[in-house]
Amino acid sequence: MKNEYSINKEIKKLKGVRGYGTELISIYIPADFQLSEEVAKLREEYSQSSNIKSKSVRTNVQSAIDNIIQYLKLYRETPKNGLAIFAGNISDNPGKTNIELFSMEPPVPLKVNIYRCDSTFLLYPIEVMMSNKDTYVLVVMDGREATIASLKGSHIQVIKKLNSMVHAKVRKGGQSARRYERGIEESIGEYYTRVAEVINSYCEKNSFKPKGLIIGGPGPTKEGFAKSDKLNYQVKALGVYDTGYTDEFGLHELVEKATDLLKEQEAFQERKIIERFIQETAVNGLAVHGFADTKAALEADKVEKLIISDELEITSVTYKCTNDGKSFEAMEIGSNRQQKHECGGKLEIVKEEDAIEELIEIADHTGSDTVFVSSESSFGKQFFMGFGGVGAIIRYK
Numbered sequence: 001m002k003n004e005y006s007i008n009k010e011i012k013k014l015k016g017v018r019g020y021g022t023e024l025i026s027i028y029i030p031a032d033f034q035l036s037e038e039v040a041k042l043r044e045e046y047s048q049s050s051n052i053k054s055k056s057v058r059t060n061v062q063s064a065i066d067n068i069i070q071y072l073k074l075y076r077e078t079p080k081n082g083l084a085i086f087a088g089n090i091s092d093n094p095g096k097t098n099i100e101l102f103s104m105e106p107p108v109p110l111k112v113n114i115y116r117c118d119s120t121f122l123l124y125p126i127e128v129m130m131s132n133k134d135t136y137v138l139v140v141m142d143g144r145e146a147t148i149a150s151l152k153g154s155h156i157q158v159i160k161k162l163n164s165m166v167h168a169k170v171r172k173g174g175q176s177a178r179r180y181e182r183g184i185e186e187s188i189g190e191y192y193t194r195v196a197e198v199i200n201s202y203c204e205k206n207s208f209k210p211k212g213l214i215i216g217g218p219g220p221t222k223e224g225f226a227k228s229d230k231l232n233y234q235v236k237a238l239g240v241y242d243t244g245y246t247d248e249f250g251l252h253e254l255v256e257k258a259t260d261l262l263k264e265q266e267a268f269q270e271r272k273i274i275e276r277f278i279q280e281t282a283v284n285g286l287a288v289h290g291f292a293d294t295k296a297a298l299e300a301d302k303v304e305k306l307i308i309s310d311e312l313e314i315t316s317v318t319y320k321c322t323n324d325g326k327s328f329e330a331m332e333i334g335s336n337r338q339q340k341h342e343c344g345g346k347l348e349i350v351k352e353e354d355a356i357e358e359l360i361e362i363a364d365h366t367g368s369d370t371v372f373v374s375s376e377s378s379f380g381k382q383f384f385m386g387f388g389g390v391g392a393i394i395r396y397k
Contacts, residue, residue, distance in 0.1 A: 005360050005370075007104050008130055008310070011123055014102060017090045019119040021057035024088035025064045026122035028114040031082040035072050038113075042069050045115060056097075060089040061117060063099045071101055082110030086121045108155035129153040134266065135210045137199055137235070140243055140250035141217040141225060143188075146195045149251050150202065150210070156251050160198045164191045188224070196230030203235050211265055212238035216254035217246050238265065273371055274379040277307060277393055289391035291331060295359060302394040303368040306359060309389030311375040314355040319347040331355060359390070368392075 017024065029038055046065045052058035064087040071085065084104050091098035106129050116122045136151045137159075148159045164187075203210050213235055215222045226240050239261045243253040255262075280287035286304075288297050291314055297303050313333065320327045327350060363370045374380045375389075383389065 003105070004107055004130065005357060005372075007107070007126065008372075009354070009357075010102055010104060011127060011130065014086055014121045014123060017088075017121060019060075019088055020094060021054055021060075022117050022119055023057045023060040023064070024118055024121050025061065025068065025086070026114065026116045026118070027068060027083075027085040028110055028112055028122075028125055029078055029083045029085070030111055030113050031078060031080060031109040033078055033082070033113055035075055035078055039069055039072055041115065042072075045117075049117075060097065060099065063097075064088045064101075067099060067101045071103065079105045081106045081108060084110070084126050088121075108153050111155075129155070134269070135206070136238075136262070137202060137210050137213045138251055138254055139195060139199065139213065139215050139217075139222075139225075140246045140254055141195065141215070141221055142219050142246050143191075143221045145246050146191075146217075147247055147251060148195065148198050148202070151214075151255060156248070156255065158248065158251075159202055161247075162191075162194055162198070189228075192225050192228045192230045195225060196228070196232075199235060200232040203232065208232075208234045210235075211269065212236040214239050214241070214254060214258050214261065216241045216243040216250060216257070218242065218244055267377060270371075270373050270377065271379050273305065273307060273393075274373060274383050277383070277387075277391060280393060281387070281391075286394045286397065287391060288394060289387040291355060291359075291388070291390055294390050294392045295362070297392050297394050298359060298362040298366060298368065301366045302396060303363065303366065303392045304395050305393045306363045306368050306370045307383070307391050307393070308356060308359070308370065308372050309375050309380060309384040310372045311384060312356060312389035314390070316353045316355045316358070317349055318351040320350050322346045322348060356390070 027038075027042075029035070042065050046062055046069075049058060049061045049065065052061060068085055068087050075083075082105070084106060085101065086103075087101040088099065089097050090100050104126065106126060108129055110125070112125060114122065114125065130153065134152070138149045138151050138156070140147050144164050146162045146164070148162070150157045150159060199213060213231070215226050215237060222240055226237050231237065239258055241254055241257045243250045243257070245253060277287050277289075279285070281289065288294055294303075294306070298306065315332045316329060317332050318327060318329050323346075360370055362368075373383055375384045383391070
């Protein structure tokens with residue numbers, strides 16, 4: 001969770017950067033891509049950039065490319081989920097150049113290889129990955145085959161493919177109509193059982209953390225499976241959709257058709273958490289809020305769920321007074337910083353640390369779940385405005 005928070009923090013920073021020309025470079029390297037091939041492509045881009053008319057833009061682009069090439073030399077191979085790199089002149093002063101490089105390993109494997117040079121960084125691919133961190137189970141099926149997969153963010157991972165053993169709908173000699181129908185029904189039941197066993201096993205291995213099952217496919221088989229009693233009671237079927245295929249194409253089609261459902265589920269889960277938090281707070285029950293109390297509960301290993309508003313920024317700042325030389329620490333919200341000490345002296349910033357990152361690190365260490373809530377929803381706004389944007393549901397007092 002700390003890694004995902006850091007990525008979101010970087011995304012927020014990079015979204016505010018604007019180049020003075022097409023001088024900001026975005027690179028996405030897939031998980032299985034050879035770095036030597038990427039470096040070769042970058043050298044070619046470096047050569048082509050010599051045609052850029054503006055001297056300052058040309059210099060900035062070539063400096064950014066050179067920084068990326070040198071950075072890639074630090075890796076022996078591409079990280080397991082791939083690599084996203086952003087480099088360019090991030091200075092907001094036209095007379096000053098500040099070439100910086102940012103990199104991040106996505107939470108799920110990258111599938112695309114992208115090079116783009118523009119006046120803004122290309123952040124959409126990584127934003128899509130970060131938009132939904134819950135896991136869902138997908139199945140696309142008809143009477144002949146089924147493909148079962150997991151979905152996390154935009155990443156679809158096939159778990160298993162199955163073929164149906166259902167009898168062909170042709171009456172064979174020597175069989176009565178009823179006997180043949182009974183055989184078909186038994187075969188369908190066995191097929192449903194095999195599909196359900198794969199889904200149940202996957203959910204069980206993942207402690208039933210997947211939020212639910214989404215079913216798709218052509219024909220009536222999917223509806224029959226959804227109505228059957230083969231699934232573990234802890235596996236919740238969320239929706240059934242028509243798709244034209246039962247393979248990987250069908251999985252992508254299913255996700256596209258279930259977009260609204262996925263958004264509703266995310267909002268529903270968020271609302272449940274905030275409602276529970278507010279109920280516990282109202283009766284002085286198993287909830288705490290505010291940075292200090294939440295941190296204390298985390299350090300005591302009491303926290304079940306750490307809840308943070310996605311708009312919250314808290315920085316631990318160590319100041320030093322220029323008059324008396326004394327140092328002190330303060331928790332600053334947002335970008336505001338103290339200017340003067342009580343003795344009248346100016347304050348110098350000695351050290352800055354992200355206080356939210358500290359909470360997440362403790363939560364990761366103690367095994368507590370971390371949940372980010374949107375400040376755009378009504379419940380999220382209430383949590384941010386009424387409780388300071390940080391709190392926790394605890395296991396005991």
